[in-house]
Amino acid sequence: MLVFLLRRLLQSGVVLLVMSLLVFVGIYAIGNPVDILISPEADQAEIARTIAAFGLDQPLWTQYLIYLQQAVRGNFGNSFVHGTPALALIVQRLPATLELACVALILAVSLGIPLGLWAGLRPASKSGRAIMGLSILGFSLPTFWVGLMLIMLFSVQLGWLPSNGRGATTELLGVPVSFLSWDGFKHLLMPAANLALFKISLVIRLTRAGTQEALLQDYVRFARAKGLRSARVVFVHVLKNILIPIVTVIGLEFGSLIAFAVVTESIFAWPGMGKLLIESINLLDRPVVVAYLLTVVALFVVINLVVDILYSLLDPRIRLSDQAD
Amino acid sequence: MKILLDAFSPSWVERCALLVLIALLLGALAAPLISPQNPYDLAQLSLSDGRLPPGSAASAGQGVQRYWLGSDDQGRDMLSAILYGLRISLLVGLSSTLLALAFGLSLGLMAGYFGGRLDSLIMRLADIQLSFPAILIALILLAVLGQGVGKIVTALFAVQWAYYARTTRSAALVERRKDYIEAARLLGLSTPRILFRHLLPNCLPPLIVVAALQVAAAISLEATLSFLGIGLPITEPSLGLLIANGFQYLLAGNYWISFFPGIALVLLIVAINLVADRLRDIINPRLQKQ
Numbered sequence: 001m002l003v004f005l006l007r008r009l010l011q012s013g014v015v016l017l018v019m020s021l022l023v024f025v026g027i028y029a030i031g032n033p034v035d036i037l038i039s040p041e042a043d044q045a046e047i048a049r050t051i052a053a054f055g056l057d058q059p060l061w062t063q064y065l066i067y068l069q070q071a072v073r074g075n076f077g078n079s080f081v082h083g084t085p086a087l088a089l090i091v092q093r094l095p096a097t098l099e100l101a102c103v104a105l106i107l108a109v110s111l112g113i114p115l116g117l118w119a120g121l122r123p124a125s126k127s128g129r130a131i132m133g134l135s136i137l138g139f140s141l142p143t144f145w146v147g148l149m150l151i152m153l154f155s156v157q158l159g160w161l162p163s164n165g166r167g168a169t170t171e172l173l174g175v176p177v178s179f180l181s182w183d184g185f186k187h188l189l190m191p192a193a194n195l196a197l198f199k200i201s202l203v204i205r206l207t208r209a210g211t212q213e214a215l216l217q218d219y220v221r222f223a224r225a226k227g228l229r230s231a232r233v234v235f236v237h238v239l240k241n242i243l244i245p246i247v248t249v250i251g252l253e254f255g256s257l258i259a260f261a262v263v264t265e266s267i268f269a270w271p272g273m274g275k276l277l278i279e280s281i282n283l284l285d286r287p288v289v290v291a292y293l294l295t296v297v298a299l300f301v302v303i304n305l306v307v308d309i310l311y312s313l314l315d316p317r318i319r320l321s322d323q324a325d
Numbered sequence: 326m327k328i329l330l331d332a333f334s335p336s337w338v339e340r341c342a343l344l345v346l347i348a349l350l351l352g353a354l355a356a357p358l359i360s361p362q363n364p365y366d367l368a369q370l371s372l373s374d375g376r377l378p379p380g381s382a383a384s385a386g387q388g389v390q391r392y393w394l395g396s397d398d399q400g401r402d403m404l405s406a407i408l409y410g411l412r413i414s415l416l417v418g419l420s421s422t423l424l425a426l427a428f429g430l431s432l433g434l435m436a437g438y439f440g441g442r443l444d445s446l447i448m449r450l451a452d453i454q455l456s457f458p459a460i461l462i463a464l465i466l467l468a469v470l471g472q473g474v475g476k477i478v479t480a481l482f483a484v485q486w487a488y489y490a491r492t493t494r495s496a497a498l499v500e501r502r503k504d505y506i507e508a509a510r511l512l513g514l515s516t517p518r519i520l521f522r523h524l525l526p527n528c529l530p531p532l533i534v535v536a537a538l539q540v541a542a543a544i545s546l547e548a549t550l551s552f553l554g555i556g557l558p559i560t561e562p563s564l565g566l567l568i569a570n571g572f573q574y575l576l577a578g579n580y581w582i583s584f585f586p587g588i589a590l591v592l593l594i595v596a597i598n599l600v601a602d603r604l605r606d607i608i609n610p611r612l613q614k615q
Contacts, residue, residue: 015453019465026469140598142545144552145587148572152580163576256458263460266553267572278553281468289468296461304456 008308012301019297020071023290024064071294077287081280086291090273095175096166097272100264101257103179103192108199109250115200116207117234123212131204138201143260147194147267154190161190164269191268195261199253206249210242217241251307255300342599349593353411360405365562371400376579379403395581397570403581406567407589413563414590417474418544421481426536428482429489434520434528436490437497448494451487459484459542463550472558477550481543492535496528530608537601541594548590564590 058066070076076086119131155163166187169176178184214220215238223233262274269275273292280288352359379395394403436444454462466480500506501524509519548565550556552572557563562570564586571582 023465023469136598137595140541140545140595141591142549142594144549145568145591148568148575148583148587152575152584156576156578156580256461259458259461259464262464263549263553277464277468278555281555293465293468297457297465300457300461 005309008305012305015301016294016298020068020294021064023293024067076291076294079280079285079288081283081285081288086287087295089276089288090291090295093271093273093276095177096270097258097261097265097274099177099179100188100191100195100261100270100272101254103188104196104199104257105250105254107192107196108203108253111196112200112203113207113239113246116204117211117239119204120208120211120215121234123208132208135201135204138197138204141197143194143198144263144267146197147191147264150190150194151267162187163190166271191264191270194267195257195264198260199250199257202249202253203246206246207242210245211238214238214241248307248311251303251310255303258296258299336603339599339603342596343603345592346596346600349411349589349596350415352408353415356405356408356412360402360408362402362405364401364406364409376574376582378579379581379585394585395579397567397582398574403567403585406562407564407586410562410564410567410586411589411593413557413561414544414547414565414593417478417481417547417557417563418540421478421543421547422485422536422540424478425482425485425539426489426532429486430493430525430528430532432486433490433493434497434524437494437528438501438520438524444494447490451490454483454487455491459546460549463546464555467550467555472555474557474561477547477556480550481546484546485539485543488535488539489532492531493528496531497524500524500527534601534605534608537597537604541597541601544590544597545594564593 074087078084079086079089082089115131115135119128122128151163154161166178166184169178169181169184178188220233220237223237224230228237258274261270261272262277264270265272265275266278273295276288277292279285280292357363376398377392377396377400379393381392381395392402392404394407396402397406432447436447462484463480466483467476470476470479506519506523509523514523547556547563548568551563551565552569554569557566559566567586568583568590571579571584571586575583
């Protein structure tokens, strides 16, 4: 276990280094770093000062070391557009994205598991087949297109839900959240559903496959033979045993929810960090882009590590090894 | 054609999907011949025909009689724009898939055939790559590289190769132990010849299905990135860009500028997925659905 942890930590560190190198070489070395790092309005003295401050007169590898040193301290430079530290901007937008991702995850679980159970218990029925058909659609339709259709239907045609923004936010432990007020909740509903769609389909498939497999097992037959009520068989015996793979996948998918939030946030003008990224790319606000990319990559590395560890804790049959076949 | 349709006969859904896919491919190929106007020849556009609803008659001298699917803000016939957009979407999707297929397949063959350190290096790279969602990798690359057709093909290539490398490797691992490979080796054939003439053809079937599914994924991802404004430049309007262009008018009630390119995109993606699914059954009869 300890060896495994050390190896995984080392591997995570290498991934982070490679990513930082990629972003560094891409952003700082391909273009002219002076143009990139200094806003066009700067005067000659300021340009000279910044070149010295960033060590742009140094050889490339020294520059990379300086950049790494600064990045470890959380200093990615100031945003050209906002004039504030880039990392602070990201952190400020983080709660909105996390709220969206969490609500999407809750939707995925609370809709996906019951629907998947239903489809798994009656695979041949019309409703079971309809659920599977829907999940195939959820997999193949592009998220942004579904978002557009939601806006068209619920905002433009029916006028039920607002199409952009976060609405009123309330403070919860010092963090602004939307879901506590009615207005904020209405704003949250559509983006969260949009973001959740793909994951709902995924959970439906996993649950259905797990259910069908579990139903054939001896312990389920035995429970039935004992005369237990079928509700008890389904919710205790079947559900408990299919939860392990579902929990793992959900954990892994949380990271991808944050990545996919880029799309949903752009469509619904949700003020999270994904929208900030797209704005920053379009405005060539490179410090923010670098800060976002490295933050998210770091987040990912941590999530992957935590899920791997959780997996072994949840299911003692799985022994951790560094060979992932 | 008849044989193709027969192979797709068990289900009318799959048959429809095949027909839709063929129609879309033909439409995209023949776009310059069949579309009512060249949507990017400014001389053929008239601003006074901007944002007309579907079915509106065109003002005189437009080359088009009627905008069956409406017109966009610059008076462009949406049907023509969609046909041209399909071309670009398909071109980007297919070329990136083929490039990634060639690269991933070569790596996978080598990993499976030689084994050892090369194998674990390639597979570790693929593992790391696959632990990040495709859209995140594409975002990183496009943020670094910038916009352009070549750049988005690069990004889609980088996202895809690992799937092919993995699929090929697992097939190659099974195949390399078989007698015909041993025989080829004893005959003294060169390693590249064994890899590409003997091993490759036997690893292909599962790859074809993966590649077909990946074309749909690539087209969808390209549309998403272009919609976000970081994929293709405005001079290469794929379906995603057309949808993005219409998005601003959606709230004003001019739904058709976004809606119809979206329908074309969804039809294309769903049709490819269904056809690929059927291909899997044809290639591997053991998995035949009951």
